Amino acid sequence: MLAAIGVSSVQEIFERQIPEGVRLGRELDLPQGLSEQEVFAHLSQLAARNVSAEDELSFLGAGMYDHYVPALIDMLMERSEFLTPYTPYQPEISQGGLQVMFEYQTAISELTGLPVSNASTYEGPSAVAAAAYLAKLHNSKRRLVISAGLHPHTIETLRTLAHGYGMEVVQVPLTTGSAGAASGSTGGVTDPDAWAGAIDDDTSAAIFAQPNFYGAVEDAAALSAAAKDAGEPVVIAQVDPITLGILQPPGACGVDVAVGEGQPLGNRLDFGGPSFGFFAAREEYLRRMPGRIAGETVDVDGRRGFVLTLQTREQHIRREKATSNICTAQALNALAGVVYLAWLGRRGIVELGELLLARTHYARDKLAALAGVDKLHEQPVVREFALRLDADVAAVRGRCLAQGVNPGVDVHALSGRDEDRGVLLVAITERRSRADIDRLAEVLGAAVASERQAVPA
Amino acid sequence: MAEASYPEDLLYHPEHDWARIDVADPAVATLGITWYAQDSLGEVVFFDLPAVGASVSKDASYAEVESVKAVSDVIAPLSGEIVEVNEALADDPQKINEDPYGEGWLVKVRIADPAEREQLMDARAYAATLGG
Numbered sequence: 351m352l353a354a355i356g357v358s359s360v361q362e363i364f365e366r367q368i369p370e371g372v373r374l375g376r377e378l379d380l381p382q383g384l385s386e387q388e389v390f391a392h393l394s395q396l397a398a399r400n401v402s403a404e405d406e407l408s409f410l411g412a413g414m415y416d417h418y419v420p421a422l423i424d425m426l427m428e429r430s431e432f433l434t435p436y437t438p439y440q441p442e443i444s445q446g447g448l449q450v451m452f453e454y455q456t457a458i459s460e461l462t463g464l465p466v467s468n469a470s471t472y473e474g475p476s477a478v479a480a481a482a483y484l485a486k487l488h489n490s491k492r493r494l495v496i497s498a499g500l501h502p503h504t505i506e507t508l509r510t511l512a513h514g515y516g517m518e519v520v521q522v523p524l525t526t527g528s529a530g531a532a533s534g535s536t537g538g539v540t541d542p543d544a545w546a547g548a549i550d551d552d553t554s555a556a557i558f559a560q561p562n563f564y565g566a567v568e569d570a571a572a573l574s575a576a577a578k579d580a581g582e583p584v585v586i587a588q589v590d591p592i593t594l595g596i597l598q599p600p601g602a603c604g605v606d607v608a609v610g611e612g613q614p615l616g617n618r619l620d621f622g623g624p625s626f627g628f629f630a631a632r633e634e635y636l637r638r639m640p641g642r643i644a645g646e647t648v649d650v651d652g653r654r655g656f657v658l659t660l661q662t663r664e665q666h667i668r669r670e671k672a673t674s675n676i677c678t679a680q681a682l683n684a685l686a687g688v689v690y691l692a693w694l695g696r697r698g699i700v701e702l703g704e705l706l707l708a709r710t711h712y713a714r715d716k717l718a719a720l721a722g723v724d725k726l727h728e729q730p731v732v733r734e735f736a737l738r739l740d741a742d743v744a745a746v747r748g749r750c751l752a753q754g755v756n757p758g759v760d761v762h763a764l765s766g767r768d769e770d771r772g773v774l775l776v777a778i779t780e781r782r783s784r785a786d787i788d789r790l791a792e793v794l795g796a797a798v799a800s801e802r803q804a805v806p807a
Numbered sequence: 808m809a810e811a812s813y814p815e816d817l818l819y820h821p822e823h824d825w826a827r828i829d830v831a832d833p834a835v836a837t838l839g840i841t842w843y844a845q846d847s848l849g850e851v852v853f854f855d856l857p858a859v860g861a862s863v864s865k866d867a868s869y870a871e872v873e874s875v876k877a878v879s880d881v882i883a884p885l886s887g888e889i890v891e892v893n894e895a896l897a898d899d900p901q902k903i904n905e906d907p908y909g910e911g912w913l914v915k916v917r918i919a920d921p922a923e924r925e926q927l928m929d930a931r932a933y934a935a936t937l938g939g
Contacts, residue, residue: 637853637855637873663878667876667877667878668878671878
């Protein structure tokens with residue numbers, strides 16, 4: 351081959367083609383190669399420096415949750431037919447893959463109560479941004495009204511992408527009730543007056559979270575209705591899929607597009623990813639939806655088969671007018687999601703929701719009874735709640751971690767917002783038993799007490 | 808429509824759109840896409856009807872036609888205001904393939920500038936642009 355192109359060596363090709371001024375001229379500064387055994391030992395040492403949810407009693411949440419992942423999911427995901435292929439470019443040959451997508455879409459559609467779903471997106475926050483883009487394509491308006499109850503990462507992602515869309519983001523605050531006050535406090539949910547006031551005829555979309563970032567269940571039907579009264583926005587809700595077993599589905603609440611983070615469905619925490627996002631909408635938005643969509647049809651012999659459909663929305667055909675510029679997927683994680691939903695079943699997801707509801711309320715009441723710990727709000731919660739600590743949250747967490755208990759997320763450390771100082775976000779999953787919650791109360795109570803004593807009066 | 812056809816009574820735009828000036832009211836024109844356009848697109852699956860009252864500008868896109876393999880801008884041969892849209896296409900977009908000059912009409916506009924008609928081609932000139 352070298353002879354065919356008239357050079358004496360590969361080195362000569364580099365010397366002739368790459369200008370001398372950009373050549374490094376020395377060996378790369380890399381350590382010596384290691385044997386497989388040495389690499390294994392080295393990586394094991396590095397891994398041992400991490401603390402995973404398996405190593406401590408964890409009440410971490412804030413968007414990703416430590417649910418039980420049954421062995422069935424690993425078994426199916428590890429099948430090479432699912433694990434090894436990349437996005438099929440002749441998709442109709444991969445009937446099994448398309449069938450999985452179709453079943454996944456059906457499951458998401460049923461869960462959200464919305465007729466159309468795509469084959470998944472990258473993750474939750476970018477799905478919210480994609481929904482905002484759908485709104486812009488639909489109505490060509492430029493204003494996004496968002497609830498402060500959205501996850502801070504979602505808000506950040508949305509602001510970043512909205513800049514590129516040429517859209518303005520207006521944030522509506524949550525109501526402020528007095529934390530820990532007697533019943534009747536209305537704090538902790540999207541302020542209905544500010545919400546209605548912010549939405550007008552120029553609003554492209556109105557976006558809220560359900561439950562919101564602080565765990566509170568919003569009145570989704572009221573928010574949707576108020577939005578439609580004040581203007582004609584596309585109503586978008588970012589929902590926690592695990593709660594859809596017991597909360598009203600977004601489709602029944604006047605929501606036009608329901609998106610969310612799919613991690614709680616069959617995916618582990620995995621230090622934050624990869625996971626998948628889901629995206630479901632009313633039929634009228636079908637042609638503005640991003641992502642792949644699997645369709646069911648019959649072949650020339652009348653046998654059922656699956657195809658990718660509505661591909662004219664996508665970049666390889668529409669280019670800059672496509673519904674999205676994202677060109678990869680986390681289909682394997684979505685597979686875990688649909689297997690999980692099938693495993694859990696219609697009854698299972700309801701039972702799981704009821705169990706979470708009971709344990710979460712038990713946990714909130716038990717922790718709020720501790721000295722120096724108050725509920726941030728009195729709103730109904732499903733699987734997560736916020737507490738206000740009369741002590742430095744980081745210091746309290748440090749004491750708890752030393753006892754092998756991770757009491758939850760230091761919200762100020764996550765959001766950087768002043769109003770989040772002193773707030774701890776506690777998440778409950780079915781893996782946290784009543785005894786675990788009692789242990790949390792014991793450890794947290796002691797940690798808060800110690801910190802309050804340590805601080806001079 | 809299987810055979811190529813370019814009716815003599817229409818005016819043509821090089822981007823494969825036609826205009827039929829209303830005999831009864833020359834201020835109104837019916838617009839659509841030509842046989843060549845629908846043949847190139849393939850089976851039309853969706854036509855997003857523009858709004859009545861919207862204005863169209865000559866040489867600019869006013870709507871999109873979606874087929875199984877592509878989404879194409881529809882170019883306005885004349886400027887004006889949309890006074891009627893072909894509602895039947897919402898349920899039956901393949902009329903655009905079957906009868907592009909008849910039942911497959913897209914919109915009717917009130918013409919803003921009759922002089923623009925001079926810039927359009929007749930059937931022969933348009934057919935010539937299509938080559939062999």
